[in-house]
Structures are given as C-alpha cells and as structure tokens.
Amino acid sequence: MSLKYALLGFLNYYPMTGYELKKFFDTSVAHFWNAEQSQIYSALKQLEGEDLVEMHVEAQTDRPNRKVYSITEDGRNELLEWLATPAEPEQVREPLLIKLFFGRVLPRERLIAVMHSQVADLRRIAETYGEAMEMTHKFGVAAGMEKDAQVWALTVEASIAHHRAGIAWAEDAIAKLERMDDDGFGASYPKEEDNPPVDARAARTILEMVTEGKPQLRASTLAARTTKGDDHDND
Amino acid sequence: MSLKYALLGFLNYYPMTGYELKKFFDTSVAHFWNAEQSQIYSALKQLEGEDLVEMHVEAQTDRPNRKVYSITEDGRNELLEWLATPAEPEQVREPLLIKLFFGRVLPRERLIAVMHSQVADLRRIAETYGEAMEMTHKFGVAAGMEKDAQVWALTVEASIAHHRAGIAWAEDAIAKLERMDDDGFGASYPKEEDNPPVDARAARTILEMVTEGKPQLRASTLAARTTKGDDHDND
DNA sequence: TCCAACATGTAACCGGTTACATGATTCA
DNA sequence: TGAATCATGTAACCGGTTACATGTTGGA
Numbered sequence: 001m002s003l004k005y006a007l008l009g010f011l012n013y014y015p016m017t018g019y020e021l022k023k024f025f026d027t028s029v030a031h032f033w034n035a036e037q038s039q040i041y042s043a044l045k046q047l048e049g050e051d052l053v054e055m056h057v058e059a060q061t062d063r064p065n066r067k068v069y070s071i072t073e074d075g076r077n078e079l080l081e082w083l084a085t086p087a088e089p090e091q092v093r094e095p096l097l098i099k100l101f102f103g104r105v106l107p108r109e110r111l112i113a114v115m116h117s118q119v120a121d122l123r124r125i126a127e128t129y130g131e132a133m134e135m136t137h138k139f140g141v142a143a144g145m146e147k148d149a150q151v152w153a154l155t156v157e158a159s160i161a162h163h164r165a166g167i168a169w170a171e172d173a174i175a176k177l178e179r180m181d182d183d184g185f186g187a188s189y190p191k192e193e194d195n196p197p198v199d200a201r202a203a204r205t206i207l208e209m210v211t212e213g214k215p216q217l218r219a220s221t222l223a224a225r226t227t228k229g230d231d232h233d234n235d
Numbered sequence: 236m237s238l239k240y241a242l243l244g245f246l247n248y249y250p251m252t253g254y255e256l257k258k259f260f261d262t263s264v265a266h267f268w269n270a271e272q273s274q275i276y277s278a279l280k281q282l283e284g285e286d287l288v289e290m291h292v293e294a295q296t297d298r299p300n301r302k303v304y305s306i307t308e309d310g311r312n313e314l315l316e317w318l319a320t321p322a323e324p325e326q327v328r329e330p331l332l333i334k335l336f337f338g339r340v341l342p343r344e345r346l347i348a349v350m351h352s353q354v355a356d357l358r359r360i361a362e363t364y365g366e367a368m369e370m371t372h373k374f375g376v377a378a379g380m381e382k383d384a385q386v387w388a389l390t391v392e393a394s395i396a397h398h399r400a401g402i403a404w405a406e407d408a409i410a411k412l413e414r415m416d417d418d419g420f421g422a423s424y425p426k427e428e429d430n431p432p433v434d435a436r437a438a439r440t441i442l443e444m445v446t447e448g449k450p451q452l453r454a455s456t457l458a459a460r461t462t463k464g465d466d467h468d469n470d
Numbered sequence: 471t472c473c474a475a476c477a478t479g480t481a482a483c484c485g486g487t488t489a490c491a492t493g494a495t496t497c498a
Numbered sequence: 499t500g501a502a503t504c505a506t507g508t509a510a511c512c513g514g515t516t517a518c519a520t521g522t523t524g525g526a
Contacts, residue, residue: 002330003513009337016438019477023442032332039514041479062522064477080422083338084345086352087331089360091486092397095237096322097267097390102244103318104383110319111386117321125324135445142444143437147419148339151346154408155332158401162327165400166393173389184382187315202378203251207258209377210370238485254505274486276507297494299505326514476522484515489508496503 003035003043004052008071008079011053013143015070018044028139028152031132031159044069052078100173108185112177119170126163132156238270238278243306243314246288248378250305253279263374263387266367266394279304287313335408343420347412354405361398367391 010016010024018041025035035043047053052075058066071079096118103111133156140149245251245259253276260270270278279302282288287310293301306314331353338346368391375384 002328002333006333009333012337012340014438014441020438020442023446024438027446029333029336032327032329034326036515066477076422079337080340083334083341084349086349086356087334089356090328090330091269092267092394093237093325094267094393095325097393098237098241098244098264099318099322100386101264101390102247102314104386105247105315106318114319114321121321121324138445139441142441150415151335151339154411155336157408158329158332158404159327161400161404162397165396169393169396173392176389180385187311203249203255206249206374206377207255210373211258211262271487
C-alpha cells in the first residue's frame with residue numbers, strides 16, 4: 001500500500017513520468033524502499049483510475065511518448081491524510097534468524113561462519129550510506145528543498161542506526177557462540193542418542209508443558225496490541 | 236522460501252501435524268517470523284511432493300484425522316545445507332520512513348505525533364520480549380533441548396537490540412524535528428510560492444543536476460554488492 | 471559494433487493474507 | 499448458549515519480482 005503514497009509524495013514535488021519516478025526511487029529512498037519499473041507503471045494507472053493523479057501525454061516522434069503524471073487535489077488530500085496517520089508496524093521476516101534458531105544442528109564453526117558473513121554483508125551495505133547522505137543533500141540543493149533534505153537525512157540516519165545495531169548484535173552473538181560448548185552442536189544431539197526414539201506424541205506433550213492453557217504470544221495478538229493503542233497524541 | 240526451511244527445522248525436532256507446527260511458530264519464532272495456518276498446510280503438501288517430509292495418517296473418529304509429518308533423510312540434508320548458506324539480505328520496507336521522508340508537507344507537530352506513535356508502538360512490542368525469552372527457556376526444559384535454547388535466546392536478543400535501536404533513533408529524530416524551524420513545514424512551501432509555477436521539466440532538470448551521469452545507488456546495485464562478496468570463510 | 475539511456479508496457483509467477491467451510495468436544 | 503480447541507483445508511486476492519517485448523539515439 002505504501003508504494004501508492006510514495007508515488008503521490010514524489011508527484012507532490014513535481015509532475016513526472018513513470019520512468020523518472022523510478023529514478024527518484026533509486027536515488028533517494030532506495031535504502032528503505034524499492035520499486036520495480038513494472039510496478040510503478042501499474043500503480044500509476046491505478047492512481048489515475050482513482051483520480052488521485054492525472055496524466056497528460058507529451059508527444060515524441062523518436063521514442064515512446066512521455067506520459068507526465070501530476071497529483072490532483074484529491075491526491076494531495078489523501079497523501080496528507082495518510083502521512084498524518086501512524087504507521088502500522090511491519091511484520092519482521094528475518095531469514096538469518098531462522099538459520100540461527102535452527103542452527104544448533106550445524107557444527108558450531110559452520111554456524112559462526114554464517115554469522116560472520118552476515119556481519120560482512122551488513123558492513124558492505126553500511127558503506128553505501130555515505131553516498132545516500134550526499135544524495136539527500138544534493139537533491140535538496142538542486143530542487144531548492146533544503147527543508148525537505150533535513151527530514152530526508154533523518155531517514156538515512158534510521159538505516160545507519162538499524163545497521164549498526166545489527167552489526168553489534170551479530171558480533172555479540174558470535175562471541176557468545178564461541179564461548180559455548182562445542183559438544184552441544186552438530187546434527188546428532190546427545191540427548192537424542194540416550195533417549196528412546198522420538199514418537200509422534202512428543203510435540204504434543206511439549207506444547208502442553210510449555211503453554212499450560214496460557215494465552216500465547218501470537219503475531220495476531222501482537223498486531224492487536226500494537227494497533228489497538230493508537231489512541232495517543234494524534235487526532 | 237524460508238518458511239519451507241522453518242518447517243523442516245521444526246520437524247527435525249519432532250514429527251508433528253500442521254496444526255501443531257502453527258503453535259510452534261506462534262510460541263517460539265513469532266518475534267521474527269509469522270506463518271498463517273493455510274500457508275503451513277500448502278507448504279507441507281509441497282514439501283511432501285519433494286520428498287523432504289513424509290506423512291502418515293493417524294485415524295480419529297471424532298475429529299479430522301491427524302496428518303503427522305516427519306522429516307526425511309533428504310529433508311534433513313537439504314535443511315543442513317540451507318542452514319550453512321549465508322542469508323541473503325532482506326529488502327527493507329519501512330512505511331514509517333516513507334511518512335517521514337515526505338513528512339515535511341505536514342505541520343511539524345503532526346509529523347512529530349506520528350513519530351511519537353511509532354515510539355509507543357515499538358515500546359509496546361518490546362514489552363513482549365520478556366515473555367518470548369521465558370518461552371525459549373521453558374521450551375528448552377520441556378523438550379530437553381537446553382543447548383538449542385541458548386541459540387533461541389540469541390534470536391530474542393536480536394529483536395530486542397533491533398527495537399532498542401529503533402526507539403533510540405526515533406527519539407533522536409523527534410528531538411531534531413523539535414529543533415527545526417516551524418516555518419519550513421506544512422503543505423505550502425515558501426519556495427514554491429515565490430517561484431514560477433512548476434513545469435513538467437523540473438524533475439528532469441533536477442535528476443540531471445543530481446546524477447551527472449554518475450552510477451546510481453540502485454537496489455539492484457546494492458544486491459549485487461552484497462551477494463557478490465560471499466567469498467569469505469564459508470565453503 | 472554493441473551497450474546504455476530513453477520510454478512504454480504485458481504476463482507469469484510467487485509468497486503471504488484474508489475469508490470461508492466443516493464439524494465434534496469441552497468448558498465457562 | 500456460545501466461544502475456544504482440535505484439525506483439516508480451498509479460493510480469492512494482493513503486493514512484489516522476473517521475464518519478455520519494442521524501438522530509437524548517441525556514445526565508447
């Protein structure tokens with residue numbers, strides 16, 4: 001859903017074509033949002049259908065006509081309304097944490113290697129934020145929007161903070177893994193060897209032991225807790 | 236794709252039904268991964284087709300038969316292989332950052348209110364991590380998997396670190412917004428008023444000014460940079 | 471000569487969400 | 499009486515990705 005508003009946001013700066021919008025995405029919000037060309041074109045069509053943007057064709061002979069989109073009054077109103085509404089927290093999906101969660105079955109060194117590679121990836125991404133910061137500044141100057149550039153900079157800081165935290169956590173986790181007893185790791189788990197073969201009731205029993213009828217920590221519960229409490233300082 | 240491996244990961248602990256898998260998800264990995272019941276059922280069917288799990292029916296008269304899934308040798312191998320492979324970095328998608336990015340057009344106080352509500356949401360979620368930590372411990376005891384519980388705890392720490400960083404950043408951003416000049420905010424932007432009406436060339440000109448033929452910071456570029464460099468300590 | 475930039479799209483697919491359906495048992 | 503638990507699914511939809519199609523101009 002946010003894509004729609006990001007497009008409105010850009011069109012609220014200046015009228016432009018789908019092709020140009022793609023460039024704006026790639027040069028300014030790439031660090032926290034990506035949009036494919038094809039997606040932009042179809043979203044624009046949709047926005048036009050809702051009368052939130054309007055399009056006029058600029059004829060060209062040598063290449064496909066330019067379709068320049070501009071935001072409508074309705075579009076601007078809807079944008080402002082959306083911007084002033086609290087953001088719904090995103091569902092986190094972290095493949096790395098799945099690997100770590102189930103990673104005890106790997107030889108410890110293998111698991112640590114995966115963690116190291118995560119750190120390396122994060123560092124590599126973090127290096128690009130300098131460029132991103134420069135970009136926000138350049139845009140501000142080029143477009144005469146220095147005020148906007150100040151909030152743009154805050155979004156880059158968010159990404160930096162986020163990555164720094166990720167790196168710090170991962171390094172701490174690696175240190176902890178290194179302090180753990182090697183014997184517990186690897187595909188065969190000591191306990192399993194001493195114990196009678198696992199039967200189909202085990203999972204049931206464990207679930208009963210853990211959740212003694214108590215309310216569970218469900219994603220839906222989380223969502224409810226977070227969206228219900230929207231009753232603060234914004235109205 | 237990770238869902239598939241999460242299922243294999245759980246089935247590698249114990250054989251169980253789709254219904255029980257859902258509970259395991261909700262009580263243990265909910266803080267970084269969610270899976271809907273319907274999705275679990277169809278994924279299991281798919282895994283069975285690939286011979287990574289096998290199913291046997293436990294007949295029941297009073298309610299639908301239990302379909303107990305267990306991991307196969309192939310499944311275990313594929314799981315181990317996947318676990319030992321570096322995680323591909325996820326595309327970040329942060330609606331809040333879109334709001335902030337375009338938020339200059341809001342009255343400053345409105346934008347700050349959105350940020351405050353973000354902080355409140357993050358705090359509310361952070362409160363649940365105590366429970367999550369308890370859960371990992373309980374599971375470890377109940378299943379006789381104390382070693383696994385140690386790595387489970389690391390995943391909870393990841394979420395905690397992540398949220399703490401989010402809160403700290405947001406509070407800092409709020410402080411900065413509060414120090415900014417009020418006049419720059421709101422739907423009408425001073426510069427626009429003094430300047431001639433915006434024409435359809437403006438976006439073009441700005442893009443030219445900012446990206447003087449220089450390589451751009453594209454998501455694809457980022458992806459390339461991050462996946463190319465996988466040549467470290469894992470093979 | 472060949473690739474990048476300009477400029478538009480369509481179609482297939484994929485992972486995930488939401489809604490709907492069925493039906494017994496148990497507990498408040 | 500009515501909700502929650504147990505236990506299975508199907509179908510529609512939705513946002514996003516990947517692949518494919520078309521065709522000119524200008525620069526390395």
